[in-house]
Amino acid sequence: MLIDPRGPRFAAGVTAIVLVLVLVFESGWLALAQAAVFALSALSPRYSPYGLVYRAALAPRLGRPSELEPAQPVRFAQLVGLVFTLVAAVGFLAGQDVLGLVFAGLALVAAFLNAVFGLCLGCEAYLAFRRLTHRPMAARVPAP
Amino acid sequence: MGSSGVTGLLVAAGVLAVATVIGLWWRSRNGRLRVIGPPPSADRNGEDRDGGDRDAEVLAALGVVSGTPVTLVQFSSAVCAPCRVAARVCAEIAGSRDGVTHLEVDAENQLDPVRSLGVWRTPTVLVVDSTGRIRYRSSGAVRKTELDTAVAAELAATTAAR
Numbered sequence: 001m002l003i004d005p006r007g008p009r010f011a012a013g014v015t016a017i018v019l020v021l022v023l024v025f026e027s028g029w030l031a032l033a034q035a036a037v038f039a040l041s042a043l044s045p046r047y048s049p050y051g052l053v054y055r056a057a058l059a060p061r062l063g064r065p066s067e068l069e070p071a072q073p074v075r076f077a078q079l080v081g082l083v084f085t086l087v088a089a090v091g092f093l094a095g096q097d098v099l100g101l102v103f104a105g106l107a108l109v110a111a112f113l114n115a116v117f118g119l120c121l122g123c124e125a126y127l128a129f130r131r132l133t134h135r136p137m138a139a140r141v142p143a144p
Numbered sequence: 145m146g147s148s149g150v151t152g153l154l155v156a157a158g159v160l161a162v163a164t165v166i167g168l169w170w171r172s173r174n175g176r177l178r179v180i181g182p183p184p185s186a187d188r189n190g191e192d193r194d195g196g197d198r199d200a201e202v203l204a205a206l207g208v209v210s211g212t213p214v215t216l217v218q219f220s221s222a223v224c225a226p227c228r229v230a231a232r233v234c235a236e237i238a239g240s241r242d243g244v245t246h247l248e249v250d251a252e253n254q255l256d257p258v259r260s261l262g263v264w265r266t267p268t269v270l271v272v273d274s275t276g277r278i279r280y281r282s283s284g285a286v287r288k289t290e291l292d293t294a295v296a297a298e299l300a301a302t303t304a305a306r
Contacts (some may be wrong), residue, residue, distance in 0.1 A: 005225065023152040023159075069225040101152065105159045112160060117167035119174075120225065124265060 002068035003045050008077075010058060011041065011050035012114035015081070019108040022085075023101065028092030031104060035085040042078035045071050077114070077122035081107060174284035175230075177271075177294055200276030202257050206249055208272055213243035213302045214295050217270040219251040219263050226285035230267035233288045237295055243302070244295055271295065274302055 015034065022031045041048035084107040091099030113119040208215045216234045220227035231248055238246035251258050251266050261270070264283070271280035271294055280294045 020156045020160075023156040024149055026149070026152050069228065070222075072222060073225050097151075101155050105155055108156065108159050109163045109166070112163045113167050113170075116164075117171055119167060119170055 001045070001071040003071050003074065004059065004065040005067070005069040006062065006065060007045070007048075007051045007054045007059070008074045009115060009118065010054045011048060012111045014050045014053075016108060016111040016115050019085075019104055019111055022088065022092075022104045023108065026092055026097055026100060028089045028100065031085050031089035031092060031100070035082055035089055038078045038082035038085060042075050042082055045074060048078075073120065073122075077110075077120055080122040081110065084110070175226075175282055175287045176284075177269075177280050177282045177286065177290040180278045180281055196277050199261060199278055202260050203270075203272055203276050203278075206254065206257055207247055208276060209245070210276055211274055212245050213274050214241075214245070214298050215272040216244065216246045216291075216295075217272055218246065218248045219254075219258065219266055219268045219270075220248055221251045221266040224266045227267040229285040230269055233286055233291060234269060236288070237292055241295060241299065243299055271298060273298055 015037070018030065018034050021027070022034065037049050041051065045051055084103050088100045088103035088107065091097065091101075091103060110121045113121060203215075203217060204210065206217065208217060216238060218227075218230055218234050220231065231246075234246040234248075238244045249257070251263065251268075257263075261278075267285065268281065268283045269286045269291070270278050271291070273279050279298055280291075282291070
């Protein structure tokens, strides 16, 4: 499956704004909502809530993309985002604000770098992780 | 928003400042081609001969054919969007210049070569000369003009050596 790379980049921008709000209000529920967005997006780019906004409101105005990218890396990155925002949500909801701030902050770094610089941290870490552990990892997800 | 809101705001501002510095640093380095081997005029039987020979053996096992003027060895993985960009750049250069071969390696299935060649990121592109030595390398989506210039220089050096 190939997707318009501007969709995930837009989604990363929205995610970064949501994560700033999570930090400012130290809101576990907002973090949980963002985790749900990540979970849906990891399931399939088709179900990505921010992706739906992009396709409905922005894509028609921007015209055709000059290139497409594979969906698997994007889904992998959403899984990484899911884990970080889930830990942040649990931290804030359990009263462990430092845990929440740290993990929401790390997720914000990743989302911001993706949105502004087009740098995908999850993809960068993938080979290094495999090289260190030499263990198979569920990075390839079944095609829909 | 009490004092906790201020804490969160400070954390958010700090995070964005740090991320901006990381992003600018990354953008300045990403995909840049670095010179590894000696310049074409230098003695190719220099001090790093042993390490170079070991690399040459590993590269030969991956499918680099000795005598090919320039081989572009690209390490890729499935979870890697810039690998497609690098693959296109390498294929275009291999298609437009005689004596250049593009060899794409799945890093996940070749972890031993990945370790011995010091590859930490995909895509990593190695410019390998006719003796199997690594002359240039880049990690991240390789910059086409830099790669093309290096390949042209390497081809000229190979021709001059004959």
